[in-house]
Amino acid sequence: MSRFALVDCNNFYVSCERVFDPSLEGRPVVVLSNNDGCAVARSNEAKALGIGMGAPVFTLAETLRRHDVACFSSNYALYGDMSRRVVTTLGEMVPDLEVYSIDESFLDLSSFRAVDVAELCQRMVRTVKRNTGLPVSAGVGPTKTLAKVAAGLAKTHPCLAGVCDLTDETWLQRALAATDVGKVWGVGRRYEKFLKVRGINTALDLAGADRTMIQKRMGVNGTRLLDELAGISCFPLETNPPAQKGVGVSRTFASGIDDRISLDEALSSYAERAAEKLRKAGLRAGVMSVFAMSNRFDRKHFYYNTASVRFPTPTSAASEIIKGALSAFDEIYKEGLPFKKLGIQMRELVPESEEQLLLFDTVDRTRSTSLMKALDAVNATMGNHTLGYASSGLSGPKTWRTRFNHKSPSYTTRWDELPRVS
DNA sequence: TCTGGGGTCCTAGGACCC
């Protein structure tokens, strides 16, 4: 029988902040999205205050003030680095590992005996805490979905000390009965509502639900979900993640922007970033689309449009992608309209090793490739944005730049921001 | 006034072809 574990970092972003500022222990803490717009991570204390996932900060002002909640802007460099440390530690203990997200990994424990499993998980929880300072929980089950259920219980029931093993049938029934159907992996807001209207309130109800009805509303994923809850594994461990299908870069502005120069600068910087992501992954894109929208909360005047560009041959050259993005934007730009969000998406990705040469090419590919190599090398050694394109705007305050007013130092990724021990 | 970003997969419907 297969057996999976899910190791999940508790309140990950908040816990990363706490590692470097222990005075935050026991205090309500939230980490905010870009532009310090929404609460995207909350400590248990913040959750207890009723601060919801994704709650807009302006609706929280009173709560944040009254309870002296510590607020942080997202520090992606720090979280990414801490995540790698967790994965390294886990990988040393269990070789079959799938990095599922920045704060979760699935492990294949099929070859471990039942008695070993709980002990192994407890050891993982202790080791990760010792090596990184981060609290994690582990759940075990015969399928990924059940391992997720187990991890959810491990996190919310302190008596389990961070580990929950649902290999045992009797515990499994009780665990499913205690799990809200909306918490099941693959059941989002829409499906939760649909299920609850039909009296399916818990994971146990769902496991016993009518297959045809589930299939009709939730498609093949619905039937897979039923199988997974019944202990039949449908989602294998993905140790070699399949090639990425797309690369996107988009940002919301702190307030609406209608001036064309700022919009072009913002878009150019996203194009630059997208090109960089492609090169880092060793990929090139055949097609790019640009999208632009106004404030989506103003439904009456909402504007959304996209335009696409096909490249003569797949590319990851910043200059070509910037040029394409700006000309595509020209098709959808509307004068006088306050834009709230711009973005680009790169699709039809191919490995750069599969280069297709064009008979009549307008770009000197060899030169442009070595230029990009040089640019990446400089930015890798001298720091991000040491070299960039003038079309993305010269340094200085910009209306389109994302706001991070409460950011902690990059403790682990910048020499000049290392924490000091005194 | 203020409301994130980056992904995946599935399905339905239309265009097109034989």
Place this chain on the structure above:
DNA sequence: TCTGGGGTCCTAGGACCC
């Protein structure tokens, strides 16, 4: 008066995940 069927490809939209 009669007006097929099946396959493929593409896109948009909807659902989900973190």
